[in-house]
Amino acid sequence: MTLANNTSTDGTALRIGLFGFGCVGQGLYDVLRRTPGLRAQVARICVKDRSKPRTLPLGMFTYDRGEILGDDTINVVVELIDDANAAFDIVSSALRAGKAVVSANKRMIAERFDDLLAIQNETGSPFLYEASVCGSIPIIRNLEEYYDNDLLDGLEGIVNGTTNFILTRVSDGEGAYEGALASAQRLGFAESDPTLDVEGYDAVFKTVILAAHGFGVVVKPGNIVRRGITTVSSFDAAVAKRHGYTIKLVSSARLADGEVSASVLPTFVRDESPLASVRDEYNAVSLHAAFSDAQLMVGKGAGGHPTASAVLSDIAALRYAYRYEYKKIAQGLRPRFSQRVPIKIYARSSRRDLLEQIPWSTIEIEHRSPDGSYVIGTTVLDELSASEAFRSDETFIAKVV
Ligand SMILES: NC(=O)c1ccc[n+]([C@@H]2O[C@H](COP(=O)([O-])OP(=O)(O)OC[C@H]3O[C@@H](n4cnc5c(N)ncnc54)[C@H](OP(=O)(O)O)[C@@H]3O)[C@@H](O)[C@H]2O)c1
Structure with missing residues (x-):
């Protein structure tokens, strides 16, 4: 039984096998309950921990993934678990079983992009992951x-x-990084182990997905130049402010002269630029295109209900047999991926030797004071990322745009 036979526009109900009943899984269940017009029904939920109390009758749950993957009456698998390896097994098995799959698992998608593309080509099963x-x-x-x-x-x-919430607090002068992180954790915007967020890994996974759909380049997460926000200080925020900037963690992918470059870096964005006004836990993507000015999309990037709304939209799209065509990849243009691009940066450290060993192309400002020394100048992205200064936790480095 294929999804197209079962669910296109003939009004047949979508029968969902849901993996995961945490923040997003429960959000989805609630959102589906409030949108009866979709005629999508959760048939079974697979979770991991038998001892956890559940908010639904226990008969809804299973701990055996085979009960969903082997059930021919289930035509849609929604994968919302927090384990990337188990998620890949579930998603690939479901696609091979002829089921449509919806996922929110950026880590799994970014790390296994090529494999997932191959499985979609081989099976013809749709795989959507807007969330x-x-x-x-x-x-x-x-x-x-x-x-x-x-x-x-x-x-x-x-x-x-998480990082936008922290940087908003630091930029507003409400204290240093540690206090802002603690407040993000208290309010539920940061995990107890925030490494994936504050070190920029989460943003890297998303950048991989954006670069693939935006430019047709499939990049391994480890090849994206990454720096997190853990060393940002109130001094950096004050310097940025004095020069007319706000500090944001910016994921960037650019196409120039047939080559794509991509990075996740703390960034001094101009106060008047649209990204500067995106505060707290909000997310935004700014798109630049020939013949049109920049366009900005802003919204909630996390949380049970906001994330579930994107999952719901994917489920709804399956009704008309929507699938990603990976048009940029299919066009076969596959631009080269290159990190050999000029970049303007702000680098601060109490160690002059670290600042000096950055391979500067030009220096615009060199500031030395007992409070902090910094340099603003230009360099080359791949040379910068190979430098000791870039990897050191005794520096703070931000792109300047
Ligand atoms: N939270 C957000 O705002 C957000 C936003 C965008 C994307 N996402 C993505 O959405 C996914 C889910 O995130 P979440 O925040 O909802 O996670 P979560 O609250 O930690 O819930 C994870 C769920 O996965 C289940 N699970 C873990 N391993 C499993 C396995 N091997 N088999 C079956 N079930 C398993 C857990 O089962 P138990 O209940 O038994 O522990 C739990 O129900 C992740 O990929 C995340 O990156 C989350």
């Missing part, structure tokens, strides 16, 4: 459908709500 990038913001379908041409030349995003 994996910027939660409720419909960016992937936008790139697939509206920017399926070669007008797009740049994507810049605030794609992680």
